[in-house]
Amino acid sequence: MSGNAILTLDKVDRFYTQGDRKLVILDQADFTLHRGELVALVAASGTGKSTLLHTAGLLERPNGGQVMLAGRDCGQLSDDQRTAIRRNEIGFVYQFHHLLPEFSALENIMMPQLVKGLARDEAASRAAELLDYMQIGPRAAHRPGELSGGEQQRVAIARAVANAPRVLLADEPTGNLDPKTAGYVFDALTSLVRQSGLAAMIATHNHELAARMDRRVTIEAGKVVPL
Numbered sequence: 001m002s003g004n005a006i007l008t009l010d011k012v013d014r015f016y017t018q019g020d021r022k023l024v025i026l027d028q029a030d031f032t033l034h035r036g037e038l039v040a041l042v043a044a045s046g047t048g049k050s051t052l053l054h055t056a057g058l059l060e061r062p063n064g065g066q067v068m069l070a071g072r073d074c075g076q077l078s079d080d081q082r083t084a085i086r087r088n089e090i091g092f093v094y095q096f097h098h099l100l101p102e103f104s105a106l107e108n109i110m111m112p113q114l115v116k117g118l119a120r121d122e123a124a125s126r127a128a129e130l131l132d133y134m135q136i137g138p139r140a141a142h143r144p145g146e147l148s149g150g151e152q153q154r155v156a157i158a159r160a161v162a163n164a165p166r167v168l169l170a171d172e173p174t175g176n177l178d179p180k181t182a183g184y185v186f187d188a189l190t191s192l193v194r195q196s197g198l199a200a201m202i203a204t205h206n207h208e209l210a211a212r213m214d215r216r217v218t219i220e221a222g223k224v225v226p227l
Helices: 049-056 079-089 105-116 120-133 149-160 179-196
Strands: 005-018 021-034 038-041 064-069 090-093 167-171 199-203 215-220 223-226
Touching: 005 049, 005 199, 021 049, 021 199, 021 215, 021 223, 038 049, 049 167, 049 199, 079 090, 079 105, 090 149, 105 120, 105 149, 120 149, 120 179, 149 167, 149 179, 179 199
Parallel strands: 038 199, 038 215, 090 167, 167 199
Antiparallel strands: 005 021, 005 064, 215 223
């Protein structure tokens, strides 16, 4: 399966300094995510879950080690280079949907495509396809405030994959939802990963959902270890 590796963290260090104190979050951490794989990151608050996601997603630079995306070391690239890679290769979903309230569901999904340079009609067509795939096509013209929590998160997922990224990173994407709605959103996300060959790492405290993924990992003493 190593030939299908999309994202690899190789001996990654991440620490912060507070005065003369060094706070180590990741310590020689190793992790590999493969094409079409769904991995659950189950870790308590304060163990480095968000730091791992931000480092893997090129939002933060590692202090040491390599962050490899499709075989390319991206961790130490310039801000502009990392921004371009995030725009095209990595999708993010957060606990709160962060949709733009003044735009419709369709327009929210079009935004990253327009930023990438896609023509408006192409972006609209792709956005409509994704809404249909997420089973909320009839809600295309609705603004976020007119959508339920589950619908908002499905729009956020569709927006995250609008530019066909290689990797999807999600931080508690069902954390604000009731169990039934969380199940619907997770099923839609799983189906998307399987159909597209996307590689996904999802941070969650929901052990039932975590058990349905391909494998589970956690963070212990700055290392990524299997559960």
